Amino acid sequence: MSKVVARIGISLDGYITGPDSGAEHPLGIGGERIHNWVYGLRAFREMLGQKGGTEGQDNDVVAEWVARSGAVVMGHGMFISGEVPWGDEPPFHMPVYVVTHHPRETVVKEGGTSFHFVTEGPEHALALAREAAGDKGVSLAGGANLIQQFIRAGLLDELLLHVVPVLTTAGTGCTAGTTPTPPSWNARSPPTPGPNSPRRVGCWSSRGTTGRRRAWRAYGSGTR
Known part of the structure; x- marks a missing residue:
């Protein structure tokens, strides 16, 4: 079965956007600072159909x-x-399943991206995504509310947080309210690839004998 993975940037004070995120400010006011580290990378530029970019661990x-x-x-x-902002050729280049209460016809974009609007809830959207992904994994892109729903429902297998050394002081949190008790964390930090790289905290879950109850652990990489 396809693994479900969420990978997101997060500030030191726990926000994945700046304040007042919305259509006018998709990342919130000042929220682009959380993602600046990725914009110049070769892999990210290729997603946008651009050439060049830096290589390395990030x-x-x-x-x-x-x-x-x-x-x-x-x-x-x-x-x-x-x-x-994504325009006519979004950076996904694969099927995207949008969990929504608003029915809409599938939107097909250039470059292989197609948006499918699912009104039957997150589990149904995940089932469709798994079928489309085949042997590959399913990426949970966000936002925070949907990530929280996946964690509560026991649907998320792996969470990788790119912890960026900035403070937003407000914005959208990621995992608030997802568990009744704090998770147990274990961390290790390989050498940092560069002074501007984020510290990474990866969380993975394991199913136990109690069904969907999950045990969460973590590893870290990047700067201390």
């Missing part, structure tokens, strides 16, 4: 994520915020 992380993903699930808010 680039390898993004390239590996692209290679292992066969379909995407995202929330309605993320789609609305990104529809215009």
Whole structure:
């Protein structure tokens, strides 16, 4: 079965966007600072149809994520915020399943991206994405509310946080309210690839004998 993975940038104070995120400010006010590290990477530029870019450990992380993903699930808010900035050739290049309460015909874009609007809930969207992904994984793109729903429902297998050394002081949190008790964390930090690289905290889950109860652990990489 396809593994479900969420990989997102997050500030030191726990936000994945700046304040007042929405159609006018998709990443929130000042939220682009959380993602600046990725914009110049070769793998990310290739997603946008651009040439050049830097290589190294950060680039390898993004390239590996692209290679292992066969379909995407995202929330309605993320789609609305990104529809215009993504333009005619969005950076996904694979089927995207949008969890929404608003029925809409499939939108086919250039470069292999197609947006499918699913009104039957996250589990149904995931089932469709898994079928489309085949042997590859499913990328959970966000936003925060949908990630929280996946964690609560026991649907998320892996969460990789790119912890960026900035403070937003407000914005959209990622995992608040997802578990009744704090998860148990274990961390290790390989050498940092560069002074501007984020520290990475990867979380993975394991099913136990109690059904969908999950045990969460973590590893870290990047700067201390």
